[in-house]
Structures are given as C-alpha cells and as structure tokens.
Amino acid sequence: MLILECPYCGVKACETELSPGYEAHLKRFGPGSTDAEFEDYMFARKNPKGVHFERWRHTYGCGKWFLAARDTNTLEVFGTYPAQSSAPPEDLQAKIKAKRPDWKGYK
Amino acid sequence: MKRYSVFAIAKEALNYHMGWEKAWASPEPKKQYDAIIVGAGGHGLATAYYLGKNHGITNVAIIEKGWLGGGNTGRNTTIIRSNYLQDPSAAIYEKARSLYETMSQDLNYNVMFSPRGVMMLAQTHHEVRGYMRTAHANALQGVTTEFISPARVKELCPILNIDGPRYPVLGALWQARGGTGRHDAVAWGYARACSAMGMDIIQQCEVTGVRSEGGVVKGVETTKGFIGCTKLGVVVAGHSGQLAEMAGFRLPIEAVALQALVSEPVKPCMDVVVMANTVHGYMSQSDKGEMVIGGGTDGFNNYTQRGSFHHIEETLRALVETFPMISRLKMLRQWGGIVDMTGDRSPIISKTPLGNCFFNCGWGTGGFKAIPGSGWAMAELMAKGEPGALAEAFNMWRFKEGQFIDESVAAGVAH
Numbered sequence: 001m002l003i004l005e006c007p008y009c010g011v012k013a014c015e016t017e018l019s020p021g022y023e024a025h026l027k028r029f030g031p032g033s034t035d036a037e038f039e040d041y042m043f044a045r046k047n048p049k050g051v052h053f054e055r056w057r058h059t060y061g062c063g064k065w066f067l068a069a070r071d072t073n074t075l076e077v078f079g080t081y082p083a084q085s086s087a088p089p090e091d092l093q094a095k096i097k098a099k100r101p102d103w104k105g106y107k
Numbered sequence: 108m109k110r111y112s113v114f115a116i117a118k119e120a121l122n123y124h125m126g127w128e129k130a131w132a133s134p135e136p137k138k139q140y141d142a143i144i145v146g147a148g149g150h151g152l153a154t155a156y157y158l159g160k161n162h163g164i165t166n167v168a169i170i171e172k173g174w175l176g177g178g179n180t181g182r183n184t185t186i187i188r189s190n191y192l193q194d195p196s197a198a199i200y201e202k203a204r205s206l207y208e209t210m211s212q213d214l215n216y217n218v219m220f221s222p223r224g225v226m227m228l229a230q231t232h233h234e235v236r237g238y239m240r241t242a243h244a245n246a247l248q249g250v251t252t253e254f255i256s257p258a259r260v261k262e263l264c265p266i267l268n269i270d271g272p273r274y275p276v277l278g279a280l281w282q283a284r285g286g287t288g289r290h291d292a293v294a295w296g297y298a299r300a301c302s303a304m305g306m307d308i309i310q311q312c313e314v315t316g317v318r319s320e321g322g323v324v325k326g327v328e329t330t331k332g333f334i335g336c337t338k339l340g341v342v343v344a345g346h347s348g349q350l351a352e353m354a355g356f357r358l359p360i361e362a363v364a365l366q367a368l369v370s371e372p373v374k375p376c377m378d379v380v381v382m383a384n385t386v387h388g389y390m391s392q393s394d395k396g397e398m399v400i401g402g403g404t405d406g407f408n409n410y411t412q413r414g415s416f417h418h419i420e421e422t423l424r425a426l427v428e429t430f431p432m433i434s435r436l437k438m439l440r441q442w443g444g445i446v447d448m449t450g451d452r453s454p455i456i457s458k459t460p461l462g463n464c465f466f467n468c469g470w471g472t473g474g475f476k477a478i479p480g481s482g483w484a485m486a487e488l489m490a491k492g493e494p495g496a497l498a499e500a501f502n503m504w505r506f507k508e509g510q511f512i513d514e515s516v517a518a519g520v521a522h
Binding site: 001002015016019020022023035036039040042043044045046047048049052055069072073074075 | 346348349357358359360361362386405406407408409410413415417418450506508
C-alpha cells in the first residue's frame with residue numbers, strides 16, 4: 001500500500017485516499033511553440049525505471065494537487081512537496097542522491 | 108524438429124517417453140545477425156516466426172532478459188477477441204483472431220484455442236448505444252459480432268444476474284468466434300517453430316545498450332557482450348521506454364501495473380468469456396476450473412509487477428452483483444504485469460528516428476489477443492522497411508499529427 005504525506009494538510013494518506021496524476025513538471029510551451037514541443041508536452045513521457053517525480057491529488061482529503069518523488073522500481077517514496085514548485089526542492093534531490101548514488105539527477 | 112502427432116505419442120509410449128527432444132535450443136549468441144528481436148514474449152517470438160515464414164529471413168536472434176514468455180505473455184487473462192470500433196484496430200485484431208484459429212496446426216503445437224464466445228455486457232444506456240454502434244462498425248469491417256438481448260445473455264451464461272439493482276444487464280455485444288487460448292503454449296509453440304527454422308533464442312541475456320552510428324543501429328550491448336545486427340526490432344512491452352532511451356528517443360508511453368487473479372477451482376459453470384466494462388471486470392473459467400478474473404490498471408508508473416490491493420478489491424466488489432456466486436469463492440492467486448499504455452490506448456508498430464530500428468509496443472492491456480497479428484505486421488515492417496496495410500496507421504508519429512486511433516473512448520475502459 002502506497003502512503004504519501006500530503007504537504008498541505010500533513011495527513012499521511014494511503015493510496016485509496018489519493019488520485020494519481022502521472023508525470024510532474026511538464027512544461028507547456030506558448031502559442032508560438034513548434035509542433036514537436038507541443039507533442040512533447042502532450043504525449044512524450046520520461047517513464048523512468050527508478051526515480052520519478054509525479055503529480056498526486058489528495059482527492060478524499062483536502063482536495064489539493066501535490067507532487068511526490070518515488071522510485072517506480074521499488075515503490076519507495078522519497079518525499080512530497082507542493083504543486084507550486086517548478087522543480088524538485090534541493091534538499092529532496094540531495095536526499096534522493098544519497099539513497100541512489102547512480103541517479104543522474106533531475107533534468 | 109520431430110513433429111508432434113498421435114503416432115509420435117504411441118511411438119514414445121513404447122520407449123518410456125525417453126525420446127522426446129527439447130522443444131527449442133539454447134545456443135550462445137553469434138557475433139552478427141540479419142535481425143535481432145529484443146524480447147522473447149509472444150509478440151517478439153511471433154515477429155521472428157513470421158520473419159522466417161513469410162519473408163525468408165532466418166538468421167535471427169531473439170534476445171530475452173528473463174525466460175521466454177515470462178513477461179506479460181504469462182501474466183494475462185488469455186482473452187481473444189476483435190470487436191473493436193476503429194478500422195485499424197479491427198483489422199489487426201481480426202487478423203490475429205483468424206490466425207489463432209489455425210495456429211495449432213500451423214505451429215504443430217496445441218495452443219488450446221477455445222472459441223467459446225466473448226460477451227461484453229452493456230450495463231448502462233450509454234453502453235447499449237456504444238455497443239450497438241460497435242456492432243454496426245464491425246459489420247462494415249467484416250468482423251462477425253451482434254448485439255444480443257438480456258434474455259439471450261442469461262441463456263448463454265446462466266450464472267449471470269441480469270436484474271441487479273445497480274448494474275442491470277441491458278444487452279451485450281456478442282462475438283461468438285472470440286474465446287481464450289493457452290498463453291504459455293502460444294510462446295512455446297512459436298519458440299519451437301523459430302528454433303526449428305534455425306533462429307537463436309537467447310534467454311537470460313539483458314540488453315544494456317543500443318549501439319548506433321550516424322542514425323544507423325550497429326547492434327546491441329548485452330550482458331553476454333556485443334551482438335551485431337543489420338535490423339533491430341524492439342518488442343519489450345513494459346520496458347519499451349527504457350529501450351527507447353537507450354536508442355536515444357522518447358515514446359508516448361507510461362508503464363503501469365495491470366492485475367489479474369484466479370479463484371479456487373470449481374465445477375464447470377460458465378463456458379463463455381464475460382466482460383463487464385462498467386464495473387471494470389471480466390471473467391472466464393479455465394480448463395482447470397478456476398475463475399480467471401481481470402480488472403483495471405493502477406494509475407501510476409510502476410515496474411514492480413505488483414499492483415495495489417485495493418484495485419482487486421474494487422474489481423471483485425463490483426463483480427459480485429453481476430456474478431453473485433463469486434461472493435463465496437476463495438481467491439487463490441493474484442499477479443501483476445507491467446503494461447505499456449499509449450496516449451490513445453492503441454499500439455505502436457513503427458519505424459523510429461533510427462533507420463534500421465523498429466518498435467512494436469504500446470499494446471497496453473490488450474496484448475495477448477493480438478500476438479499473431481502483431482507479429483505478422485511487425486515482420487512485414489522489418490523485412491520491407493516500410494509498414495504494410497496492417498501496421499501503417501500505428502506509426503509513432505500519429506501523436507504529432509493528431510491522427511489518434513482512439514480506442515480508450517471506443518471501449519470506455521482499459522481493454
């Protein structure tokens with residue numbers, strides 16, 4: 001059972017209380033973007049086997065979206081942080097790097 | 108390859124069954140092949156088989172990280188049907204279904220194809236309209252299906268409760284020529300036929316990199332060293348994203364877990380496959396008597412081949428109203444497979460940015476039924492370098508063009 005701590009209300013929520021929202025930090029390009037950029041935004045996904053950053057919603061709690069760092073190969077959760085972040089927080093990245101020395105870092 | 112037949116059994120019976128040869132060889136890899144297929148699951152082995160049978164290319168290696176047929180080919184609910192809405196899907200799944208009909212004779216290996224009939228229940232008015240539309244589309248596509256009444260549903264599957272208060276059965280889309288097959292036998296049969304054509308099936312050999320120069324693939328790095336090839340076919344389902352990364356591009360694919368489970372064995376009680384898409388569950392009875400039950404996918408990226416427990420609970424809870432008898436059944440085993448989901452829930456059989464590298468992936472939750480058709484289309488693509496009529500619509504650039512083959516809407520459910 002996956003348990004994520006909601007960064008807003010502090011509740012340690014099990015996955016029945018949450019809705020998954022797939023990859024985080026997708027960048028939407030403006031009206032002047034190329035077709036390739038828009039295709040990337042819409043469809044191309046990192047889908048890593050290992051460290052992944054993704055969106056979750058505390059649906060049956062405070063109802064807010066937040067972001068989580070998780071290992072897709074072991075289901076280990078590294079931490080959660082607010083959805084207003086444009087990149088994973090430095091301290092969380094350091095924590096992941098300590099646990100996964102082979103991790104190439106957030107790109 | 109010694110043919111399997113009633114005479115072979117009689118002969119071996121006199122010989123205490125000591126004379127059976129191994130179904131396939133396990134050779135060490137050669138330095139260079141005309142074609143390498145990564146992934147010895149059903150789709151990969153079928154691709155290799157039709158490369159040899161239809162196109163005469165037999166200097167082929169099939170490289171497998173684990174053991175052959177040990178991925179999703181061994182982890183599905185063995186349902187075979189072709190009642191899809193969109194023309195490209197109906198064409199390739201119907202090709203696959205028709206190849207299943209003669210597969211045992213073709214491979215000289217009993218794949219136990221059982222055309223027992225597949226019934227997709229309509230439990231809302233929306234579904235009634237949707238399946239009537241699919242039945243009309245199927246008529247135009249040459250796929251034999253019909254929309255049947257609740258009374259006929261009850262006649263075909265008496266254990267169904269058609270008067271449920273929440274999910275009454277309002278009709279069903281019935282494909283009499285759909286059914287089930289023996290999933291392992293499909294992989295084993297293809298492997299035996301490939302091996303007999305002189306192809307090398309290399310198990311316990313993980314691909315760790317794709318070596319390319321100037322946009323042309325030279326071969327693959329593996330745990331057994333570098334293996335060169337003229338053409339590379341990647342048919343690895345859940346791990347397609349990893350292989351694409353090694354090859355230097357991204358795919359519109361997310362890997363998620365899909366679970367299935369079986370009950371304790373009971374006496375024969377249903378001789379059709381029933382899918383209840385509104386409640387997200389489907390069920391059939393295996394030859395051993397187990398009720399084979401599948402549900403929906405988990406909603407997050409996952410490579411562990413384990414799913415979330417609550418999804419099983421949801422599937423069973425929803426199915427209990429439609430199949431009251433399962434409320435007292437004990438569930439024996441549960442398993443998960445890693446499925447590769449595309450944006451439009453349709454597969455990718457495609458050329459790639461690398462000239463001699465081809466991908467067959469994105470079958471998501473509907474791969475087993477497609478194995479022979481998928482292999483047929485992929486073999487044609489690899490042999491000719493251009494897709495044939497079956498594969499053309501499934502190219503990976505359809506997402507850029509917006510030419511989706513939108514089966515997620517057509518089925519209203521993971522399929």
